[in-house]
Amino acid sequence: MTTNPPVRRLADWPDGRLRELADEHGTPLYVIDPDRIRENADRLGTAFPEAEVSYALKANTNRAVLDTVEQCGLGAECASAGEVQRAIDAGFSGDRIRYTAVNPPARDLDHVVELARGHEFVTTIGALDTLDRLRDRDFAGHICVRVNPGVGAGHHAKVTTGDAPQFGIPYDRVPDVCTSIRTEMPAVDLVGLHAHAGSGISGDDLSAHRELVRRMAELGRQVGGLDFVAVGGGFGVPYDPEEPPLDLDAVAAATREAFDRCNAQLAIEPGRYLVADSGVLLTTVTAVKPTPETPVVGVDAGMTTLLRPALYGAVHEIHSLAPDGDARPSRSCLLAGPICETADVLDRNRSLPDPRYGDVLAVGNAGAYGYEMASQYNSRPRPAVVSLAGDRIARRETISDLTRLER
Ligand SMILES: Cc1ncc(COP(=O)(O)O)c(C=O)c1O
Numbered sequence: 001m002t003t004n005p006p007v008r009r010l011a012d013w014p015d016g017r018l019r020e021l022a023d024e025h026g027t028p029l030y031v032i033d034p035d036r037i038r039e040n041a042d043r044l045g046t047a048f049p050e051a052e053v054s055y056a057l058k059a060n061t062n063r064a065v066l067d068t069v070e071q072c073g074l075g076a077e078c079a080s081a082g083e084v085q086r087a088i089d090a091g092f093s094g095d096r097i098r099y100t101a102v103n104p105p106a107r108d109l110d111h112v113v114e115l116a117r118g119h120e121f122v123t124t125i126g127a128l129d130t131l132d133r134l135r136d137r138d139f140a141g142h143i144c145v146r147v148n149p150g151v152g153a154g155h156h157a158k159v160t161t162g163d164a165p166q167f168g169i170p171y172d173r174v175p176d177v178c179t180s181i182r183t184e185m186p187a188v189d190l191v192g193l194h195a196h197a198g199s200g201i202s203g204d205d206l207s208a209h210r211e212l213v214r215r216m217a218e219l220g221r222q223v224g225g226l227d228f229v230a231v232g233g234g235f236g237v238p239y240d241p242e243e244p245p246l247d248l249d250a251v252a253a254a255t256r257e258a259f260d261r262c263n264a265q266l267a268i269e270p271g272r273y274l275v276a277d278s279g280v281l282l283t284t285v286t287a288v289k290p291t292p293e294t295p296v297v298g299v300d301a302g303m304t305t306l307l308r309p310a311l312y313g314a315v316h317e318i319h320s321l322a323p324d325g326d327a328r329p330s331r332s333c334l335l336a337g338p339i340c341e342t343a344d345v346l347d348r349n350r351s352l353p354d355p356r357y358g359d360v361l362a363v364g365n366a367g368a369y370g371y372e373m374a375s376q377y378n379s380r381p382r383p384a385v386v387s388l389a390g391d392r393i394a395r396r397e398t399i400s401d402l403t404r405l406e407r
């Protein structure tokens with residue numbers, strides 16, 4: 001059974017403290033609560049006691065986040081040489097790191113092969129020629145094969161990976177590929193299989209998750225002699241306040257049942273589930289423009305701060321932190337950021353206590369794929385990140401940072 005609340009909604013954050021942080025550090029500002037990451041890690045560990053749980057770094061690579069995850073004893077699933085380096089720097093030992101190479105650039109392989117000599121982590125290949133490229137670099141070590149399971153799931157087609165051809169070796173070819181690795185490549189040790197259905201799995205699409213796990217267990221039995229079979233991450237969190245939280249015990253039960261009779265260890269690699277509700281984004285109202293239809297409310301966080309609404313049409317919970325908000329009438333508004341793109345809209349129809357210039361708004365579930373996908377487009381410096389306790393865990397970029405890399 002789970003031991004702590006399965007979701008932290010925006011209303012559970014301390015408004016007064018968020019206002020203080022906005023005053024002290026300015027906005028846009030990401031606020032991260034490491035305690036919530038620990039609670040999420042505990043809940044995963046309780047639901048999946050038999051599994052090796054690795055954090056998918058791509059959700060949030062801030063060093064304070066990685067330190068917290070490392071202290072929780074989880075592993076690190078890395079998508080690039082940069083993420084492997086970050087994991088090592090944060091103290092993850094090689095046996096807790098897995099590098100999942102997706103069409104890896106040569107520079108990534110150079111760096112990773114060098115790191116693997118000292119740290120002996122597992123490298124997951126999604127194409128046979130990646131193995132040839134590793135051998136060209138005298139790679140010797142642990143290999144895992146990424147499978148394209150032909151089963152996808154996710155909150156949006158853009159993040160549904162299990163049936164996308166660019167990820168993994170087609171399911172039916174995997175046994176032969178594993179045989180040739182074992183017979184023709186003595187320097188590498190095949191230790192696992194891996195697949196990932198996609199990101200943002202909700203209670204409704206558990207059937208896809210179950211089918212992926214079933215297929216992977218079958219493959220694990222067929223290939224045999226493996227240390228682990230990884231069935232990916234993708235556990236969703238409710239962005240809509242009305243949506244119930246993912247029933248983690250039900251996901252674990254479905255996984256266990258489908259993984260039946262596979263001798264290898266079950267491995268999972270959630271990103272979003274660990275960090276999404278550990279973070280909020282604070283943004284300030286910079287303009288209120290009456291229009292004949294929905295009034296436009298300008299805010300200082302745009303698609304360069306939080307890309308998810310523009311990229312996926314994602315809808316995040318948004319609250320006003322105005323101290324007198326309860327006394328104001330509600331108004332529907334279009335919340336737009338400061339970027340010269342029509343897509344730069346946080347929400348087209350959001351009801352808020354009559355927004356006024358200077359109000360601070362809080363955006364929920366911003367701990368995953370928020371800061372991580374921020375950019376400097378329109379020459380907007382990236383925001384600061386602070387912990388709920390007030391530690392500055394990433395400084396705000398300045399205008400001079402924008403040209404730091406240029407001659
Ligand atoms: C290979 C792999 N593992 C793990 C994850 C983590 O996904 P999520 O953050 O949805 O748990 C992803 C992202 O979708 C991924 O591509």
Ligand SMILES: N[C@@H](CCCC[NH3+])C(=O)O
Pocket residue numbers: 058159161199200308368369
């Ligand atoms: N960036 C996506 C998740 C992608 C996961 C990467 N495989 C999101 O914000 O929902």
